[in-house]
Amino acid sequence: MKKRFLLATMALVLSLSIMGCSKKEATPAPADGASGAWKFERPIEIVIPFGPGSGTDTTIRAWAPLMEKELGTTININNVAGAGGVQGAEFFVNQPADGYTFAMYTPSHVIAAVDGTASFDILNDTMPVVRLVQDSNIVLAGKHVPYNNLEELIAYAKANPDKKPTLGMMSINGIDGAAAKQLFDAAGIEVQFIPYASGAEANAAIMGGHTDMVLTSPFDGNAYLESGDMKAIVLLAEERATNLPDVQCTGELGYEAYIGPWRGIVAAKGTPQEAIDALEAAAVKVNEMKEWTDWKETVGLNDRPGFATQEEFKTIWMEYYETMKALRGK
Template sequence: MKITRRTLLAAPAVLAMGPALAQAPKITLVVPFPPGGSTDALARLLQTNLQNKLGRVVIVENKAGAAGALGAAQVAKSPADGTSFLVTFDSHAVIPTILDKPPVDVERELMPVFLVGTAPYVIAANAGRPYKTFADVVAACKQSPGAVKYASVGIGTLGHLAMTVLGKKAGVEIQHVPYRGGGPAMNDVLGGHVDLIAGSAALVAAQLGTGMLRPILQLGRERLPNLPDTQTAIEAGFPDFETLAWWGIFAPAGTPADITSAMAKSVKEILSEPAIAAQLKETQQMTLLLEDAAPFKTFFDKQVAYWGQVVRENNIRA
């Protein structure tokens, strides 16, 4: 059954029609990471609301592996009929360069549908360490090269790449300790096994009330409202430097425009609801952009170009 704009935007009353609902093809939202992360949370929020809105069965499938490339490949190889979408985030832009043989061409086999929003990365220190600014970290690295260690949520993630760029610009070596996810990385920083963490604003903000973590640098262009006393990288002497987490939706290349436009419209309506928008801002520190395919493609192409160059220049491999 081919999905048209009419079927994708079917009235919620269809929910009351058991047989009709059972016959309608389900929509799968593929998350290319394990359950529990920010992308998984976004997909499950959309799942419930899309199902109610469209009168269609919507499921979330976690397909983790290869820096998000396995889930991306699954969607790329799915029928281009509106039954499969990828809900992913910033590391998607690094797949072309971080993997020796990526299983998917993210620029040709997938098409941008909707850009949800962005949030800055934040560098924070164990509160027992003496670092109050990034300049303190640079000074410590110059005094004892390699002695300062930072955690990231994995090789080739934007936290890792941002620290690579900052260290290079400052002329110092900051030792990278990669982890498989934000939970393990944060646990070791809080436990004092690692000095710093480069993570999303949401990951850092969740620990600010504990008194065990001190934010020292944020990588957005403007200070976050909940971090009014923490410098941006630009203020700290790194002109025009920013690193943003972002969340977006992709479809298999060749999916008809009326289908992708209808999905984008539905998602925008859901995320524009005040309670849902407030939830994302509070839990993910997210700035909602809610942009459709054209501006999303421009944004994504810039991310691929910039971070791809960082990966190549520093010979980084997952």
């Protein structure tokens, strides 16, 4: 009897042991990134929907080397310019959403979402990752014009309705056009917008007396101000720029015209959240690096709060969408 009880007990223990081993072996291994520790194992591509030398291109080329060190992988920059940033966005959305391809967008892409100029739903097919900088716009004028600041420009335009001032810019249907429209609607005057393929072409038109004014960035325009070839009309910002302390801004003049070209990293819908989180985490660290802060200081990008985390950027993305809808009467 005692022997049979011992044998039964051993059988039960063996059975439970086998069941325990079977259960352990049947437990599936966690999927890649399930723990949140995504590791980039091959080069990352960032699509820039504007050409080399643009503010977007300049920003990414200063930021990418610091991110490479933080991520431990190479970042390849792919410029796909055309149609005010839409061509690059359409190229980007057709790449695999596998966590290795991202893009840098600007408010021009939010405007494209409002206007429906892309072949896909930019608003809902875009996943904001992190905003890097917030730039400003400045209106410069040629030496040949009879006004020297915004108030004189407004007075001139109202006194000479048959002589509509001209303003050169690179993206009439993008952020440049939206910023200029906001400014001159607030000022109550009409200005003719002239499109140019590049900032160099727009500046050359000013120098040649073919256009009255140009909309550009403070950094790009500073050289012309220092040389005396152009004069500053107004900075579109809440406060004066540290590198242009003598130039009036719309904030101090009482005009609510502050739209400027922010630049941020985005992912396509379907990109693994773990990859997005990993890129955001690295960007947070880079944003605190002295090298990055120093570079922003040299180009005047430290005056306005620019950096935004994933959740903050999502809010900004939607707020700009509503602002652009209102500006475009949609």
